Amino acid sequence: MTSGRADAVKTGRIQRAAEIGYIVLVFVVALVLWREAGKLPPAPYDPLGPAAFPRWAAYGLAALGVAMTVRLLLGGGLGRAAQSLVSGLDGAAEHDLKPWTAVLTLMLALAYAGVLSLRSIPFVLCTGVYLFAAGAILGPFQGRRLAVVGLFAVVASVTLELLFRRLFSLDLP
Amino acid sequence: MTLTDAFIHLFTMKAFLVMVSGVGLGVLVGVLPGITAGMLMALTLPFTYHMSSVDAITLLISMFVGGVSGGLITATLMRIPGEPNSVMTCLDGYQLAKKGFPGRALGLGNASSVVGGALSWLALVLMAPPIASAAVALGPFENFALIMMALILISSLSEGSFLKGLSAGLLGMLVAFPGIDESSGIMRLTFGSAELEGGFNSLPVILGMFAVSQVVADALNIDEKTDAIEASMNGMFVTLRDYVLHGWNMLRSSLIGIWIGILPGVGATIASIVAYTTARNLSKTPDAFGRGSEEAIVASESANNATTGGTLIPLLTLGIAGGLTDSILLGALVIHNLQPGPLLFKNNPEIVNTIFATHLVAHLVMFAMMTFGISIFARLMKLPKAFILPMVIVFSVLGAFALNSRSFDIWVMLGFGVLGILLEAAKVPLAPFVVGLVLAPVAESELRAGLMASAGSFSPLVERPIALTVLVISAGLFVWPFIREWRRARLA
Numbered sequence: 001m002t003s004g005r006a007d008a009v010k011t012g013r014i015q016r017a018a019e020i021g022y023i024v025l026v027f028v029v030a031l032v033l034w035r036e037a038g039k040l041p042p043a044p045y046d047p048l049g050p051a052a053f054p055r056w057a058a059y060g061l062a063a064l065g066v067a068m069t070v071r072l073l074l075g076g077g078l079g080r081a082a083q084s085l086v087s088g089l090d091g092a093a094e095h096d097l098k099p100w101t102a103v104l105t106l107m108l109a110l111a112y113a114g115v116l117s118l119r120s121i122p123f124v125l126c127t128g129v130y131l132f133a134a135g136a137i138l139g140p141f142q143g144r145r146l147a148v149v150g151l152f153a154v155v156a157s158v159t160l161e162l163l164f165r166r167l168f169s170l171d172l173p
Numbered sequence: 174m175t176l177t178d179a180f181i182h183l184f185t186m187k188a189f190l191v192m193v194s195g196v197g198l199g200v201l202v203g204v205l206p207g208i209t210a211g212m213l214m215a216l217t218l219p220f221t222y223h224m225s226s227v228d229a230i231t232l233l234i235s236m237f238v239g240g241v242s243g244g245l246i247t248a249t250l251m252r253i254p255g256e257p258n259s260v261m262t263c264l265d266g267y268q269l270a271k272k273g274f275p276g277r278a279l280g281l282g283n284a285s286s287v288v289g290g291a292l293s294w295l296a297l298v299l300m301a302p303p304i305a306s307a308a309v310a311l312g313p314f315e316n317f318a319l320i321m322m323a324l325i326l327i328s329s330l331s332e333g334s335f336l337k338g339l340s341a342g343l344l345g346m347l348v349a350f351p352g353i354d355e356s357s358g359i360m361r362l363t364f365g366s367a368e369l370e371g372g373f374n375s376l377p378v379i380l381g382m383f384a385v386s387q388v389v390a391d392a393l394n395i396d397e398k399t400d401a402i403e404a405s406m407n408g409m410f411v412t413l414r415d416y417v418l419h420g421w422n423m424l425r426s427s428l429i430g431i432w433i434g435i436l437p438g439v440g441a442t443i444a445s446i447v448a449y450t451t452a453r454n455l456s457k458t459p460d461a462f463g464r465g466s467e468e469a470i471v472a473s474e475s476a477n478n479a480t481t482g483g484t485l486i487p488l489l490t491l492g493i494a495g496g497l498t499d500s501i502l503l504g505a506l507v508i509h510n511l512q513p514g515p516l517l518f519k520n521n522p523e524i525v526n527t528i529f530a531t532h533l534v535a536h537l538v539m540f541a542m543m544t545f546g547i548s549i550f551a552r553l554m555k556l557p558k559a560f561i562l563p564m565v566i567v568f569s570v571l572g573a574f575a576l577n578s579r580s581f582d583i584w585v586m587l588g589f590g591v592l593g594i595l596l597e598a599a600k601v602p603l604a605p606f607v608v609g610l611v612l613a614p615v616a617e618s619e620l621r622a623g624l625m626a627s628a629g630s631f632s633p634l635v636e637r638p639i640a641l642t643v644l645v646i647s648a649g650l651f652v653w654p655f656i657r658e659w660r661r662a663r664l665a
Binding site (some may be wrong): 126 | 331344347595617621623628
């Protein structure tokens with residue numbers, strides 16, 4: 001088997017696994033929605049009530065889940081979005097992909113949000129550290145580059161603090 | 174405020190500055206790697222809370238116009254579509270620039286953009302008011318049917334993934350359900366969480382889907398290399414002869430753009446592809462396409478800018494958002510207590526006229542900015558992603574938090590960012606998700622209002638001719654992808 005064909009088979013398997021995962025998600029959401037809608041009381045003056053739309057959505061999702069399962073079982077694919085709203089996730093890149101950089105970027109964003117939510121560390125410090133750390137992982141670890149990233153982090157975090165808290169009087173996390 | 178007043182207002186100091194900032198930022202995000210106009214609008218939306226409705230709408234429409242145009246620069250100089258709709262410009266703009274005519278490529282693209290924008294403005298101004306007048310007669314059942322049609326249409330256009338598109342639309346709808354039910358005051362789908370009692374605000378959801386997902390995708394592609402060509406002013410100024418030479422192409426491509434803009438869910442990228450293909454099919458030199466053809470640049474850029482006016486027609490007259498940036502505009506109107514649809518023309522003519530005036534003047538400002546500021550923008554496109562991407566996350570966090578000053582919205586944003594990445598990875602179209610999210614509350618309130626008026630009877634849905642017609646069209650749109658596939662299978 002040529003390397004190109006092997007890649008295509010691997011991509012096909014990943015795509016199928018993603019589709020199965022999506023169908024499972026659709027069924028789970030439909031089930032949860034249906035159960036929760038069943039707990040809602042009817043509304044006194046409203047013929048439809050608050051449960052109708054969630055229940056219809058649950059039925060719709062379940063029906064679509066069945067249709068997608070049947071298609072997969074019959075050997076057909078589920079197709080793909082013609083237009084991607086997030087570019088760069090289509091796997092058609094000619095360059096090397098950096099999955100760990102992507103994961104670290106996401107982890108850092110989650111950590112940044114988590115620390116900000118505590119509201120015990122000042123915004124300016126939190127943001128400065130985040131900008132430096134995120135900037136550092138998005139390129140080679142070279143002393144000069146890291147110094148520039150550090151300087152940018154300090155200037156940007158102080159500017160944001162002054163701009164939003166002092167000038168616009170916005171409540172910052 | 175009449176249309177004339179709106180034009181005059183735009184030239185007051187504050188409004189003009191707002192508009193220039195909007196266009197400038199829009200062009201800038203078209204140039205900056207990893208940021209899109211939709212992302213910029215989503216990031217800006219929370220901060221417009223503190224602005225008047227007129228200023229907020231001026232800013233967002235200016236960004237919308239600037240964002241569609243800015244992609245031309247990176248498409249021509251780096252062969253990267255700064256915005257997805259510039260993808261066809263990449264093919265020929267970059268080739269023409271590589272031959273030593275970057276100014277010519279940029280000048281033609283810029284001129285075509287402004288012509289496309291101006292023609293679509295004309296379509297908007299001429300078509301929107303009569304459609305809105307006719308739409309005033311629509312009742313809740315018709316409005317409900319129209320929303321259902323928009324959702325099915327946007328899903329059916331997700332070529333090859335109709336089932337995924339429709340399910341994504343339903344998933345988006347259910348995100349709008351949690352919280353206090355407006356009609357009955359009953360709490361629903363909160364799972365006992367006090368934070369969910371207020372429901373999901375659509376803005377953090379959109380920010381997560383747009384901004385966070387894209388930042389992670391850009392980090393994945395951080396090693397992407399480009400061959401940048403230096404910008405040059407030589408040939409930037411297009412002559413009258415060029416307008417005559419390419420006039421028919423500009424007009425035809427603009428009409429394609431306007432028409433495709435009106436259709437929900439198709440968008441500027443498809444418009445530029447259709448216009449490009451049409452121009453090549455009708456060209457005397459089709460072999461030149463892909464090798465630096467001027468006709469190709471004109472077709473692509475006229476069409477993508479022409480969608481701006483077309484898109485606004487269903488949005489303003491019927492309250493139907495056909496795509497993602499339109500959904501954000503729709504969200505902006507709702508946030509400012511303005512209900513898009515026919516009544517907007519009656520109740521808030523100042524907003525409608527501001528949109529009309531800004532749409533045209535922003536195109537002219539964009540033209541001047543791109544003509545004289547091209548070298549500055551070209552320098553900015555080389556800014557490292559290591560600076561830009563973390564800043565996008567910071568602005569997303571600030572934007573989500575600024576809504577209600579609660580950390581919960583930040584987590585919602587990040588959670589939907591992760592969901593957006595997973596859905597994109599599974600090739601599930603996100604546009605139906607966002608359209609479902611934005612339109613679900615309107616669909617529900619319209620149907621429930623209708624049912625209260627009809628004492629719980631659904632019969633008006635099939636007794637009222639417009640509602641029935643729209644439902645029949647919706648049914649047709651629903652079955653069409655299956656018929657198309659069955660026919661393809663038979664032919665194969």
